[in-house]
């Protein structure tokens with residue numbers, strides 16, 4: 001605490017992101033990035049390279065449906081989804097597995113929040 005850790009720790013940092021639906025943290029590659037481009041388009045960014053404001057969702061349909069229906073994706077992207085955009089995202093979600101495999105032991109869900117329902 002208070003002490004600088006320095007930049008040459010031996011552990012390689014794996015960037016983690018949080019799914020906006022279930023709030024689970026996972027390495028970037030395990031999640032799908034959705035981007036609101038500067039033009040206002042909503043795109044699924046498989047490679048994580050697009051410019052714009054991004055949000056992450058697990059690779060499973062239930063998180064996508066939850067995030068789209070409850071508006072947490074729109075909130076994360078600081079926009080409102082049009083019906084067409086929501087539909088396109090749901091269509092993409094339909095290609096994903098229905099639900100995630102149980103997280104491997106050791107993956108904690110400490111940051112989990114229940115949203116108002």
Ligand SMILES: [Zn+2]
Nearest residue numbers: 019022058063
């Ligand atoms: Zn999730």
